[in-house]
Amino acid sequence: MKLYDYKAGPNPRRVRIYLAEKGVEIPLVNVDIMKREQKSPEFLKKNPIGSIPVLELDDGTCISESVAICRYIEETHPEPPLFGRAPKEKAIVEMWLRRVELNFMMPVGMVWIHGHPLTAKLIKQIPEAAEQNRKRVHMGYKLLDDQLSQTTFIAGDAYSVVDAVALGSLDFANSLVGVPYGDDLPNLKRWHDAVSARPSAQA
């Protein structure tokens, strides 16, 4: 098994954080997205979307999409459970995975694509799209802050895959994308400090 990875990418980092929390080690293969290696004909056979991370199994099966990769590892290495235990917990984890993806990471990606000089050559940037999505990123932060006023971690009182996914996304938004959260979100800050202090955050 090997994981196609790129150190600075938020989506591969989600998987690395998750793997560190699970205590699972998988050999990493660097795919340099700055050199567009993910769009090579050889790599497109592994993932026709041309993105990383990709988990390649020993039988040659390639699984892309960070959450699908984590799901596979969860099924093959159930302990500690990071997708919830009982049906209700599992559904709540799934709900927050989708909320983080759709209400937070998607607008972060739009700001990145439409508003950052590093992506300017990739598409015709629409500055208004970047501006509009900046507002949506802040709505995403508020959603998380409200939830974290009631729970220790995003999907409840136990650390879950949602925290790994959200940390990878939030650190990317805060740093490279340039949309940090404000001082008015103390619950989010408390969570961010706590998950960043876990050894897995170094992954």
Ligand SMILES: N[C@@H](CCC(=O)N[C@@H](CS)C(=O)NCC(=O)O)C(=O)O
């Ligand atoms: N939804 C995918 C997103 C994958 C993705 O966009 N990966 C980025 C790196 S963080 C990438 O490969 N970008 C290069 C490209 O799309 O050409 C996931 O969760 O894995």
